[in-house]
Amino acid sequence: xxxxxxxxxxxxxxxxxxxxxxxxxxxxxxxxxxxxxxxxxxxxxxxxxxxxxxxxxxxxxxxxxxxxxxxxxxxxxxxxxxxxxxxxxxxxxxxxxxxxxxxxxxxxxxxxxxxxxxxxxxxxxxxxxxxxxxxxxxxxxxxxxxxxxxxxxxxxxxxxxxxxxxxxxxxxxxxxxxxxxxxxxxxxxxxxxxxxxxxxxxxxxxxxxxxxxxxxxxxxxxxxxxxxxxxxxxxxxxxxxxxxx
Amino acid sequence: xxxxxxxxxxxxxxxxxxxxxxxxxxxxxxxxxxxxxxxxxxxxxxxxxxxxxxxxxxxxxxxxxxxxxxxxxxxxxxxxxxxxxxxxxxxxxxxxxxxxxxxxxxxxxxxxxxxxxxxxxxxxxxxxxxxxxxxxxxxxxxxxxxxxxxxxxxxxxxxxxxxxxxxxxxxxxxxxxxxxxxxxxxxxxxxxxxxxxxxxxxxxxxxxxxxxxxxxxxxxxxxxxxxxxxxxxxxxxxxxxxxxx
Numbered sequence: 406x407x408x409x410x411x412x413x414x415x416x417x418x419x420x421x422x423x424x425x426x427x428x429x430x431x432x433x434x435x436x437x438x439x440x441x442x443x444x445x446x447x448x449x450x451x452x453x454x455x456x457x458x459x460x461x462x463x464x465x466x467x468x469x470x471x472x473x474x475x476x477x478x479x480x481x482x483x484x485x486x487x488x489x490x491x492x493x494x495x496x497x498x499x500x501x502x503x504x505x506x507x508x509x510x511x512x513x514x515x516x517x518x519x520x521x522x523x524x525x526x527x528x529x530x531x532x533x534x535x536x537x538x539x540x541x542x543x544x545x546x547x548x549x550x551x552x553x554x555x556x557x558x559x560x561x562x563x564x565x566x567x568x569x570x571x572x573x574x575x576x577x578x579x580x581x582x583x584x585x586x587x588x589x590x591x592x593x594x595x596x597x598x599x600x601x602x603x604x605x606x607x608x609x610x611x612x613x614x615x616x617x618x619x620x621x622x623x624x625x626x627x628x629x630x631x632x633x634x635x636x637x638x639x640x641x642x643x644x645x646x647x648x649x650x
Numbered sequence: 651x652x653x654x655x656x657x658x659x660x661x662x663x664x665x666x667x668x669x670x671x672x673x674x675x676x677x678x679x680x681x682x683x684x685x686x687x688x689x690x691x692x693x694x695x696x697x698x699x700x701x702x703x704x705x706x707x708x709x710x711x712x713x714x715x716x717x718x719x720x721x722x723x724x725x726x727x728x729x730x731x732x733x734x735x736x737x738x739x740x741x742x743x744x745x746x747x748x749x750x751x752x753x754x755x756x757x758x759x760x761x762x763x764x765x766x767x768x769x770x771x772x773x774x775x776x777x778x779x780x781x782x783x784x785x786x787x788x789x790x791x792x793x794x795x796x797x798x799x800x801x802x803x804x805x806x807x808x809x810x811x812x813x814x815x816x817x818x819x820x821x822x823x824x825x826x827x828x829x830x831x832x833x834x835x836x837x838x839x840x841x842x843x844x845x846x847x848x849x850x851x852x853x854x855x856x857x858x859x860x861x862x863x864x865x866x867x868x869x870x871x872x873x874x875x876x877x878x879x880x881x882x883x884x885x886x887x888x889x890x891x892x893x894x895x
Contacts, residue, residue, distance in 0.1 A: 414772050461773075490775045527659050528706075528777070530735045 416491040443483035453647040459639030512648040514592040522585030534641035540612035548611040552578040557627035562597035606634030661736040688728035698892040704884030757893040767830030779886035785857035793856040797823040802872035807842035851879030
């Protein structure tokens with residue numbers, strides 16, 4: 406028995422999210438089917454975390470147990486053969502049997518891509534948020550900086566989500582800009598349901614002058630979901646990286 | 651009666667090329683339908699030139715005649731409303747009645763995008779050619795430089811194409827590189843059927859050492875199609891720009 410860890414890249418547009426479900430095709434279902442066909446063995450993959458419908462990944466990490474005799478360094482070839490062109494295994498390696506993609510994860514990084522100009526490109530459809538409103542970039546970064554540290558993110562979780570604690574630690578949070586494109590980068594020890602998308606929705610209101618830095622501080626103190634910004638589209642969100650010890 | 655000139659951006663992946671045809675959905679058909687719905691008037695658009703199935707455009711230029719009373723500066727809004735998300739009007743302006751997108755064009759620029767690394771991204775599917783072979787970048791540019799000038803491009807046209815003359819003038823031809831991405835840029839007074847894709851296929855053979863600079867020189871002297879490289883995939887080709895007086 407081996408424990409195999411895969412790094413995946415996928416475009417989330419055509420899927421109902423990572424997790425297998427009854428009402429829609431999930432990345433998990435497609436991936437498990439491809440592995441089953443490639444290894445002639447039924448496996449169940451564990452991801453570092455779910456991604457919602459329409460959310461993309463540059464480096465999602467999953468693991469699964471297998472008795473295959475295919476050498477691990479060749480494993481990605483047959484799996485990729487059975488995967489559609491919007492999901493791809495970038496690498497495969499054997500890991501300790503105790504490794505669990507979700508539980509062993511120490512840090513996760515997401516990026517959120519925004520187009521802030523007037524000529525949204527067809528090539529950015531489903532991949533970048535079109536947000537043509539005037540934004541104060543320095544103010545955006547002052548707000549992003551407030552997110553760093555340990556806070557009660559109760560205001561930044563989907564209201565019907567059930568979770569033991571809404572406290573999370575954020576290691577870095579900042580915006581970068583290149584021409585009309587703005588990218589939000591956030592690294593933390595974990596994220597609540599919809600948390601990054603609500604944070605971005607809230608910071609964009611700050612950048613437009615519709616919320617103040619004091620409003621953000623208050624929201625970070627276990628504030629109310631209704632006071633935060635809206636959940637922005639999943640199309641701009643990418644799981645960038647997952648770090649382990 | 652007004653002559654309206656539109657600049658269009660489109661992803662060619664889902665279309666059977668620009669030109670209207672019986673066996674597949676064309677960009678022309680979708681665009682004319684959108685204009686007909688937006689202006690309640692049947693129009694026929696003239697493009698700067700056809701693009702093949704799967705070829706993209708950053709700035710395709712078309713014109714059409716209309717009796718609409720919608721102000722030209724507002725025209726793109728209703729047309730875009732009826733267009734699918736992979737075709738978009740970037741701008742609209744009124745031009746002289748004598749303007750013809752095809753006949754008035756003086757220069758056209760195409761770019762061809764190549765990924766020359768080992769980890770082809772899902773985000774580049776249908777948009778970039780995956781070409782993992784070792785390439786001599788300096789040699790590529792020496793070959794590209796030979797393309798400049800006026801030549802008989804008989805070796806670089808689809809063999810069953812009918813055309814009055816295979817002589818064309820190329821104003822610039824060069825490769826740029828950024829990380830594992832290589833982009834070919836070519837500007838000319840006109841292009842034969844499949845010409846850019848055959849030029850790229852031939853220059854890639856040069857870059858791999860399978861053709862010499864002398865071979866390229868010979869091909870540029872009205873050589874034989876069979877001696878040139880293969881027609882590379884349309885997925886990496888973009889109509890970048892069309893210039894008028």
